[in-house]
Amino acid sequence: MAIRSLGAASGLDLESLVTQLVTVERNTKETRLDATKKELDSSLSGFGKLKSALTKFKDTLTALGDDKLRARTTSIKQPTDTKTYLEAKSSGTAAPGSFDIKVKSLATGSRIESANEAYTSPSAVISATAGKLTFEADGKTFDVNVKANMTLDEFRKAVNSASGNFGVSANIINAGEGVGTKLVLTSSITGEGNELKITSDNAELDSLSTQAFGNSDPASGGLDVAIKAANAEVVIDGISVFSENNTFTNAIQDTELTVLAVTPDANNATLTIDTDKKAAEDKIKAFMNAYNSLLSEVETLTKNRTLGDDGKTVISEGGALSSDPMVRSIMSQVTKTLGSAFSSGGAELNNLYALGITFNDQGKLEISTTSLYGGDSGRQRFDNVLENNYDKIADLFGGDDGISESLDELISQFTNRDGLLVNKETSLKDQLKNNTKDREAFERYIVSYEDTLRQRYGALDSTLGQLQSTSSYLVQQLANLPKYGS
Structure with a gap:
């Protein structure tokens, strides 16, 4: 008869013993595996937080690098409140100043028309033979194929839909008696000398050309230039400046002007270019806040465990990276760099203190409003530099070997794809994979371990059962012997 559970043969609670x-075996090993995984997860999360804080700090350095702190504001007092005549934007190298600007004329494209009474209606045939017309302005060209017996309206549509059309619009005006139906072609190519020119490949199309076939005279065709292409003109502080289009680049050095309308007589626009102090201050404060957040994150990650007076009771757990000296080393290097001198800002602005930025008692960056030892406060120094040495701030942060470049180079050693923090994370992830493999191997082991115990204790149970059966048999036999009972 088969034994269904341990102890069934012997009567002992062997099932409970095996369980x-x-x-005990499972809990002992799982406790070690869980503790290892918890520590690895905590470290991986800690390095992730550290890398995130460093990356955010690095992003603020990018906003301070190069010439990004040389921002300029442009404001325009328009001649009237109801219309915009002029727009402008300046690069960081534009010199501050104020300019009186008159928009004298806008740039225009050319307009070409057919002769009066050249056509009687849009359905008039423009040519009995086929040919090709070439449209050209300012070096740009496109072709229109004319079919035999094509009508004026068909030609209009062919021009407007032509491949490569650079901005020529064909229209038909039905003017009536004395004028008839006129073909009007306008070009969006502006600038003096950039009139639209139309040539053909045969004399039959001369009526649709500005220059007759085989003729060197540019005005020998059947189409006349009604309006010539013209430049835009502005008068800046009494000096006339011209542009082929309505945008003036560097008419005022490092400034782009866009004219939208002619200004009224004796009522000009006023353009003011100034340093953007608020934008610079906002970027610098974002940099300070990112550093302070980084410092707080590092302090949280590296804090030590706090024990009670008995030396055993845990009052607060330590940080996820409290045992890793690299984290404090990173922060120490960043802080040391911030406290260094930088030649990029020149002798008058070669460190953060000269800009008004100092470390407070908690090690965080601040612009103090308190004066010490009779000197200027940090706020006073900061405002003074913004007002009188604005572009030197860009040199201090964004110049070669300036603050931004120096810190970026330092932090990149840790955050780049092959940086120390990434290598740390890779190592921890590998250890977590090994932990998972160890757990899977242990699950296989525990099944085998339980099976072995069941085999051993099953054999024991069977042996004890047999012994008990034999014992009972002997007792019964002995009891049947004469005088056994006495």
Whole structure:
């Protein structure tokens, strides 16, 4: 008869014994695996937080690099409140100043028309033979194929839909008696000398050309230039400046002007270019806040465990990276760099203190409003530099070997794809994978361990059962012997 559970043969609670032994073995190993995983997860999360804080800090350095702190504001007092005549934007190298600007004329494209009474209606045939017309302005060209017996309206549509059309619009005006139906072609190519020119490949199309076939005279065709292409003109502080289009680049050095309308007589626009102090201050404060956040994150990640007076009771757990000296080393290097002198800002602005930025008692960056030892406060120094040495701030942060470049180079050693923090994270992830493999291997082991115990204790149970059966048999036999009872 088969034994269904341990102890059934012997009567002993062997099932409970095996269960307890397996539980002890499982708990001992799982406790170690869980503790290892918890520590690895905590470290991986800690390095992720550190890398994130460093990356955010690095991003603020990018906003301070190059010439990004040389921002300029442009404001325009328009001649009237109801219309915009002029727009402008300046690069960081534009010199501050104020300019009186008159928009004298806008740039225009050319307009070409057919002769009066050249056509009687849009359905008039423009040519009995086929040919090709070439449209050209300012070096740009496109072709229109004319079919035999094509009508004026068909030609209009062919021009407007032509491949490569650079801005020529064909229209038909039905003017009536004395004028008839006129073909009007306008070009968006502006600038003096950039009139639209139309040539053909045969004399039959001369009526649709500005220059007759085989003729060197540019005005020998059947189409006349009604309006010539013209430049835009502005008068800046009494000096006339011209542009082929309505945008003036560097008419005022490092400034782009866009004219939209002619200004009224004796009522000009006023353009003011100034340093953008608020934008510079906002970027610098974002940099300070990012550093302070980085410092707080590092302090949280590296804090030590706090124990009670008995030396055993845990009052607060330590940081996820409290045992890793590299984290404090990173922060120490960043802080040391910030406290250094930088030649990029020149002798008058070669460190953060000269800009008004100092470390407070908690090690965080601040612009103090308190004066010490009779000197200027940090706020006073900061405002003075913004007002009188604005572009030197860009040199201090964005110049060669300036603050931005120096810190970016330092932090990149840790945050780049092959940086120390990434290598740390890779190592921790590998250890977590090994932990998972160890757990899977242990699950296989515990099944084998339990099976082995069941085999051993099953054999024991069977042996004890047989012994008990033999013992009972002997007792019964002995009891049947004469005088056994006495």
